[in-house]
Amino acid sequence: SELYLLNKLLYEKYNTYICDSALCCLEANERLALETKNQEWLIETYLNKAGIYIQTGMLSAASAEFEKINLAHVSPTYKPKYYSLKVYLLEQESELLGTSNQQKIQEYGTELMKYADKDESAYIWALLWGYHGDDKNEKVVENQKKEYEKNSSLNNLRAGNNALILSKTYGQMDNEEQKVKYLCLAALSDVRHVNRDPASFLDLVSYLSQTGDSRRAYTYMDYILQGQSFYPDRVRAAQMTQHMKRIFEETHAISERERHTISVYFLCLSIVVVLLIILFIISFSSTHL
Secondary structure (H helix, E strand, O other): OHHHHHHHHHHHHHOOOOHHHHHHHHHHHHHHHHHHOOHHHHHHHHHHHHHHHHHOOOHHHHHHHHHOOOHHHOOOOOHHHHHHHHHHHHHHHHHHHOOOOHHHHHHHHHHHHHHOOOOOOHHHHHHHHHOOOOOHHHHHHHHHHHHHHHHHHOOOOHHHHHHHHHHHHHHHOOOHHHHHHHHHHHHHHHHHOOOOOOHHHHHHHHHHHHOOOHHHHHHHHHHHHHHOOOOOOHHHHHHHHHHHHHHHHHHHHHHHHHHHHHHHHHHHHHHHHHHHHHHHHHHHHHHHO
16 A cells, blocks of 8 residues: 555656656556555556556557446546546547547536536536536636635646636637736746646747747747657647747748848948948049049
């Protein structure tokens, strides 16, 4: 029990920092669970492994972990995590493969509503995918603001996730100021906690490149790429390529504009110099005549 708990604590520390080390801890716990025939440990470990595989874009490996789980044996304690990870997997499949999983996502979201507690992180998934009221965005904002304040005061990594969800929700509500504010807070939290998941920074890069701040966008993209050696993300690799292409095009356009401006400046300067020389020659000739 002590060894299982130690491995779990190590996994939680490495979970957003170095994925290989986190998986190593989970593999050790899987062996312990099989040796002791502890079904609860086994289900928890399978779900944690699936979570890492989804985060790093290894979607077939994540599906394989879910196939090991008999839903009938999953206790209500782990069902919120089970259904929220199922939603996460379907979202990543949609992003990477272009599949349409909206109906299935809503089905899992509805199931999640049955088990998610308001004090759990899974509750936000229940609101996003299982709640169909007109006040959904308001409920999300209300819930996540409370969670953000609580986690910020505790210096908790989850504050970054809360801020990112708030940013996305305010974006859906067309509140640009609050969207950018919480996006920056999410990125700051990720830097403070060395969170290698680049979700907030990718959104920030996208916003900066769209608003023409390509130099800062390039700086943040460089930060993301440095973290990929520790926590490779196959799903977001395609997004990074698109952002880099946009940044390059914008930087190239800026360079062209600057080159054109410099050319015009030198042309004007040359004309002024020529006029001054002509004026000097005329003045010199008039003096000697």
